[in-house]
Amino acid sequence: DAGVIQSPRHEVTEMGQEVTLRCKPISGHNSLFWYRQTMMRGLELLIYFNNNVPIDDSGMPEDRFSAKMPNASFSTLKIQPSEPRDSAVYFCASTLGGYTEAFFGQGTRLTVV
């Protein structure tokens, strides 16, 4: 398996634009997590899905952020409109479910100017 795949790896966008980040979890994994990492706040959980259903989105900063998981092999995190403070590295991770370890993608480095 290729592991968790995220795209794009880097994204530079202007303030106010819509940004869509994509994630393909490991086949057979039934839990998917979106994280944001910054120097100031460390690793923050934004939302997690179990069997494609959002379980906890309390970490989503505000209504500008939305996430979907239309099927077991694909998820998106959308920011609309984007702001400079959204600049961060966004990670997607998946697990087999239950009390198991997480597998991370390489991340998307987002810069909003």
Place this chain on the structure above:
Amino acid sequence: SQQGEEDPQALSIQEGENATMNCSYKTSINNLQWYRQNSGRGLVHLILIRSNEREKHSGRLRVTLDTSKKSSSLLITASRAADTASYFCATMYSNYQLIWGAGTKLIIKP
């Protein structure tokens, strides 16, 4: 807060020495996991230790868990330059959520 806390925040040692990092947490866990993150990359899982386990080994890594003190330690023996990275502990609770610490930045000097 359930968040794990690691110490030290940063550690710089000579190649060949052992490195020890600690993690503390506040409430009962199902398991505790250690991850490594190289600069600019995703996190990579190292070891998972369950709440009924006290010690686990993987190569040069040794993890201990003391549930009475709500703490864990990660020992890297005979460190190498390639071990330079940030190390994170994450605690997993009964609701399957992983709560992350702020990480320890380890630098191995050649």
